[in-house]
Amino acid sequence: MNFAREDLACYSYDAAAVGPLPDVVAFPHTAVQVMQLVRYANRAGIPVVPRGAGTGCCGGALSAHGGILLSFENMNQVLSIDTELGVGMAQPGVTTEKFQMAAERKGLFYPPDPSSARICTLGGNVGHGAGGLRGLRYGTTKDYLVGLEAVMADGHLLRTGFFSSSESYDTTGLLVGSEGTLAIVTKMALRLLPMPEDATTALFIFPHAQQIVRAAQRVLGLGMLPVALEYMDQKALECIRAHGAVNLPAQNGYVLLVEFCGRRRQVEEEASQMSQLAKEEGAVVYDRAIHPEERDKMWALRRALSPSMAHAAEIKISQDVCVPTGAIGSLLEHVDAIARRRNLLIISFGHLGDGNIHVNIMTSGRPAEKRRAQAAVEDLLRVVLSLKGTLSGEHGIGRTKASYLAWELSAQTLVAHRKVKAAFDPRGFLNPGNIFSSS
Numbered sequence: 001m002n003f004a005r006e007d008l009a010c011y012s013y014d015a016a017a018v019g020p021l022p023d024v025v026a027f028p029h030t031a032v033q034v035m036q037l038v039r040y041a042n043r044a045g046i047p048v049v050p051r052g053a054g055t056g057c058c059g060g061a062l063s064a065h066g067g068i069l070l071s072f073e074n075m076n077q078v079l080s081i082d083t084e085l086g087v088g089m090a091q092p093g094v095t096t097e098k099f100q101m102a103a104e105r106k107g108l109f110y111p112p113d114p115s116s117a118r119i120c121t122l123g124g125n126v127g128h129g130a131g132g133l134r135g136l137r138y139g140t141t142k143d144y145l146v147g148l149e150a151v152m153a154d155g156h157l158l159r160t161g162f163f164s165s166s167e168s169y170d171t172t173g174l175l176v177g178s179e180g181t182l183a184i185v186t187k188m189a190l191r192l193l194p195m196p197e198d199a200t201t202a203l204f205i206f207p208h209a210q211q212i213v214r215a216a217q218r219v220l221g222l223g224m225l226p227v228a229l230e231y232m233d234q235k236a237l238e239c240i241r242a243h244g245a246v247n248l249p250a251q252n253g254y255v256l257l258v259e260f261c262g263r264r265r266q267v268e269e270e271a272s273q274m275s276q277l278a279k280e281e282g283a284v285v286y287d288r289a290i291h292p293e294e295r296d297k298m299w300a301l302r303r304a305l306s307p308s309m310a311h312a313a314e315i316k317i318s319q320d321v322c323v324p325t326g327a328i329g330s331l332l333e334h335v336d337a338i339a340r341r342r343n344l345l346i347i348s349f350g351h352l353g354d355g356n357i358h359v360n361i362m363t364s365g366r367p368a369e370k371r372r373a374q375a376a377v378e379d380l381l382r383v384v385l386s387l388k389g390t391l392s393g394e395h396g397i398g399r400t401k402a403s404y405l406a407w408e409l410s411a412q413t414l415v416a417h418r419k420v421k422a423a424f425d426p427r428g429f430l431n432p433g434n435i436f437s438s439s
């Protein structure tokens with residue numbers, strides 16, 4: 001099959017980076033085809049990069065070394081939703097939303113909810129160990145993946161958890177977040193929950209970021225566990241106002257979106273407590289929605305943010321840093337200081353409940369400003385590590401953060417990681433250059 005350059009170009013970027021073109025793109029229909037292709041690539045020493053929808057934010061689904069890009073567009077079927085077992089099975093190319101809706105039609109609930117759910121795939125979610133809006137209450141992809149089938153570097157099929165009769169090491173857990181460097185996932189089994197009885201979404205606007213941080217800490221301190229506690233800074237709101245096609249409150253400020261779900265009476269009590277507490281902390285806007293369409297309209301504000309930011313600057317360097325929840329206030333102060341010191345627009349938002357803050361350093365393509373932006377990235381990562389945080393909360397290391405991995409991990413830990421990689425992929429042809437910069 002011949003590929004035009006413009007066809008290959010469609011597979012040469014993700015949400016963070018543009019890379020060289022792959023030599024070919026393969027669209028397997030079955031695991032057997034993946035096995036054959038991997039055997040061939042292994043013998044010939046050709047790189048193989050698995051790719052879902054390419055929404056990753058760290059350059060992980062790019063063929064940086066040429067070779068075969070393995071796209072799962074044709075393996076996009078929900079295979080079963082078993083209501084008795086509470087388990088769904090799917091191929092890797094199924095979008096997260098398609099799987100959520102298939103579960104919902106059977107009265108079940110698949111909680112992992114990356115904001116990209118409409119387009120990203122389950123294979124990519126496993127590759128990056130994706131989190132999302134509901135992570136605080138329900139956990140992330142790793143908490144729902146109960147088994148998988150994956151093609152190993154030697155072309156054999158590995159079956160774990162739900163698909164195997166016995167297992168000593170937790171290979172399922174090892175493959176979550178392995179970013180396509182250890183094996184290629186061809187089927188997965190995912191745990192499903194009963195649908196919550198009721199849900200309420202509330203939107204607050206505060207004059208200051210630290211008021212939101214205090215409100216969030218008080219909520220958690222009271223033992224409430226909202227489904228989502230989403231934060232957006234003032235610049236994020238301004239950006240949506242300028243570029244997003246959604247209805248917004250007139251006031252400017254810092255946004256907190258909170259969602260509660262569970263039994264009706266409990267949801268009602270928690271939402272009322274939350275609104276009281278938000279008023280005490282200084283919220284100037286309070287709005288609440290119960291009906292699904294109204295709740296969806298509120299969440300539209302959050303969904304409008306990423307597309308709006310695309311208009312705000314030529315380049316967006318997005319860092320999904322994560323700190324202990326008690327350190328969020330300090331992180332946000334440092335981010336303001338970095339923005340002032342480096343004279344840059346920085347937009348922050350994220351999942352407050354698990355300390356996962358997306359810091360977006362916006363820059364033009366001008367060399368001097370790009371250098372300042374790069375310096376700001378390094379300032380930020382140093383601050384995060386000094387606050388006992390981590391470089392990536394949910395987007396992975398990929399290629400864009402590979403050179404910083406040694407800042408976080410000790411030399412011994414890095415050696416151990418490389419040994420795991422070498423045990424799974426001795427020839428190093430599965431997604432080379434991903435996670436480990438020099439592989």
Ligand SMILES: Cc1cc2nc3c(=O)[nH]c(=O)nc-3n(C[C@H](O)[C@H](O)[C@H](O)COP(=O)(O)OP(=O)(O)OC[C@H]3O[C@@H](n4cnc5c(N)ncnc54)[C@H](O)[C@@H]3O)c2cc1C
Pocket residue numbers: 014015049050051052053054055056057060061072092113114115116119120121122123124125126127128129130131132133179180181183184185186306394395431434
């Ligand atoms: C607007 C926007 C919002 C986002 N919000 C969130 C969010 O809330 N939470 C979050 O966690 N992420 C978020 N992301 C990041 C991204 O959507 C997730 O990382 C998602 O899991 C990537 O899925 P994908 O199908 O696009 O994977 P890709 O980007 O194609 O690939 C991701 C990684 O997985 C590997 N991979 C893909 N398929 C397989 C497979 N079958 N076997 C083995 N490895 C594989 C790839 O090699 C790559 O390393 C967001 C991104 C955007 C653009």
